Amino acid sequence: MTGSDGPAAQSEAAAEAAAEVAAAAERLAAAQHRLVAAVTGIGDTPPGFDVARVELARTSLLAKRSGEVRAAWPALANSMRSRFAAEFALWAAHRPTRGSLQDGWLLARERLAAGLLDDAAALELAMCEARMVFDGQAPPRRRRGLWTRRTADGVRVIGWRGRVRVR
Numbered sequence: 001m002t003g004s005d006g007p008a009a010q011s012e013a014a015a016e017a018a019a020e021v022a023a024a025a026e027r028l029a030a031a032q033h034r035l036v037a038a039v040t041g042i043g044d045t046p047p048g049f050d051v052a053r054v055e056l057a058r059t060s061l062l063a064k065r066s067g068e069v070r071a072a073w074p075a076l077a078n079s080m081r082s083r084f085a086a087e088f089a090l091w092a093a094h095r096p097t098r099g100s101l102q103d104g105w106l107l108a109r110e111r112l113a114a115g116l117l118d119d120a121a122a123l124e125l126a127m128c129e130a131r132m133v134f135d136g137q138a139p140p141r142r143r144r145g146l147w148t149r150r151t152a153d154g155v156r157v158i159g160w161r162g163r164v165r166v167r
Helices: 007-039 051-072 074-092 100-113 119-131
Strands: 146-150 156-160 163-166
Touching (some): 074 119, 119 156
Antiparallel strands (some): 146 156, 156 163
């Protein structure tokens, strides 16, 4: 047995191998992060990936998000008719997903501010805001106090501790 084959040499070799594995794991995590950013539309396609395939994956994810928002916000989707999927994709293209409830809520608020919500979608938004508080950043939480709003068509929405009444 030579001196280089002893426990100290084996420990040094194991430490070097562990460092190589850790460095490879960090490179892989960074590459995965860049790929996720590209697929979600908030970054460029990383080197070594097929741009067309990444774009196809991004488009597919936007279509999936659109369907989830359509299910969570049916009046909003109906107000946009056949344009919903395309308009949602444009709106969401460079926004990371926040889940269908929050994505739809933010889109509905923007359309309301621009005067683009019909009465049914405005009522859907008002009912949601009567039930929950959402500041656009933190996750929505159940509303605790009294809340009231009149929609553009004169419907009054009253919220009290998470319950909603429409008059």
